[in-house]
Amino acid sequence: MTSQPAAPLLSSSHLLGIEGLSPAEIIALLDLAQTYVVQGRSGDKKTGLLNGRTLINLFFEASTRTQSSFELAGKRLGADVLNMSVKTSSVSKGETLIDTATTLNAMRPDLLVVRHQDAGAAELLSRKVDCCVINAGDGAHEHPTQALLDALTIRRRLGRFEGLVVAICGDVLHSRVARSNLRLLSMMGARVRLVAPRTLLPAQADRFGVEIFTDMKTGLAGADIVMMLRLQLERMSGAFVPSVREYFRFYGLDRQKLAWAKPGALVMHPGPMNRGVEIASDIADDVEVSLISEQVEMGVAIRMAVLDALSRTFPREGRNT
């Protein structure tokens, strides 16, 4: 355990979204995460910062990479990590989200990471439990640690946000990643563009201070970063776009489309990828342009930084009895 309590870093004891964070808080989180990147690459990856603390991963939606990323982050900081995958069927058996929260709260966790298919679920939980709540994705609302890890990846490569042109492409309508990213990147001074067919663009997205394009050629022109979004399988067969082949033809990132972006433009994807749907394999695997593996590495560092920062809001004398 560190003897000296670290200085507080966040004004809230929850991380529910990028909305609510200040630019200074984001910079502080990125700086802190940077130290964990270094630590993650060293031989001894572990500290005892969260020794004796309990982290619960509460996932109502299946997720391999986010859940394991939080699990690893918690373990590297010394916390006891409990993974709970709650099938939606048990909810239909009658237990409400609030019931689940009350049950978990009684186990006295210190940190609760929650992913849920409905927007606002993390917010609701945060009002019902005594511990810190981290939103690991709620419906199409926010996924703040993804936006933070993307920001860390971008800053390490390009050293800045101000003036960067970032094209977020694909299924914006259903994407919490897009919403968190556009909030963060706009706040930090990047010029964000949304590029998607109209059927996959949320209404009045222009109100976020972003530029909207329905065509990849104009949307990618001059972009420093091309951020591709995953298109869910069930949305490719006629409801939102007519077919995989048509989507790939007009919106899938291949060499020809990437050439429309700024020379040397970098490609990101939150994963998991649909190769041949939103991104061509040769781009995904090209280490010269693809930051996709680096994003995963930054994910662990960012989540360690978030756990660290939130732990500084723990009450000194433990929870109320």
Next chain:
Amino acid sequence: MMRPVAFRGCRLIDPASGLDVKGGLLVENGRIADVGPRLFNDAEPTDPEVIDARGLVLTPGLIDARVFTGEPGSEHRETLESASAAAAAGGITSMVVMPNTDPVIDEPSLVDFILRRAAGTAKVRVLPCGALTKGLKGEVMTEVGLMREAGAVAFSDADRTVSNARVLSRALAYAANFNALVLGHAEDPELTAGASATEGEFATRLGLPAAPALAEAMIVARDIALVELTGARYHFGQISTRASLQIIAAAKARGLPVTCGVSAHHLSLNELDVGAYLTFRKVRPPLRSEDDRAAMVEGVASGTIDIIVSSHEPQGADTKRQPFAAAAAGSVGLETLLPATLAPAHDGQVSLMRALDALTAAPARIFRLQGGTLAKGAPADLTLMDLDEPFQVDAEKLHSRARNTAFEGRKFQGRAKMTFVGGACVYDGR
């Protein structure tokens, strides 16, 4: 190399520019090389084949934006070849063919099939319309982007209304993405199910199953609301009631990207023309009241109705020689489109310029086609017509394979005499 063609002494009418003047026109290499009042006045054209067109009117080739053929799937009724022969004889140089064939034209390879078949067999330009939803089922959208690249000029579920508003709204948003034109058919499917006439006194006397005329305006209003939401370019393939006309006029006044057409039969006939259960006059939507028909003429005159179409729909004796309710709807119309359009012009209800505009410049503008104009450099798609020649429709003399005309025996004034596609004569009826 095609020999140049010179038209002398004709009346040139070009609705695209408002030109209406006596003069000449020269065609070279399939395009309009020169045009004007003084052309060939003094000097005889030297090399070209000269067509003495005195007393005749030369207009841009007519464009029929709503044609049903039987190819593929019902070739016994009509093929692209036989439909194109009828089109040429009717002065039509381009026809938009509807996708409700068997199979339905709902993917790029089938658009390509139509274009290849047309290139090999058709006398006039064939412009395929792709399906808006798979199998015309109104459930899932089609590959609008790929079909557009394959050559589809518009997207439509042909004679079906997409009843699911969510499906239509997504399909419109998706089409708007490619700035693609969507053609709508406005008939509420539930309200009109089983109906073969317009609700009213006449249908009641005949005892026919009928649906209220407002089944059309309801859908027109809904579709316009979705156009406003999505920004799609939308064209009602054919309207038939005054109520629809008023809604569309209001939408146009608000600047929405909405246009509409009317069929020659809804412009010319009313429900009483069904007489003693004449199945050849059973069309979709059913013929309307005289007030609605009169509204169609007013709509064309004012330009609220942009274009006039044949809604050419071949049927055989097997489908027409039936009790009225059981008979198939539809009438052939490629060869009567021009005469039926000229009728209200002869009557002074529509200006000649507007009537011809509805068959040339207006459809070219809506479908973004190169033709529809007599401008220098335009493709030499031309119709030479006699505005006054009287004739009586005789089904036996039609060029179309199917003979189910709603105009059998009707006396008209004015018809096509010669038709040129890309400078080549495809019909000579002199």
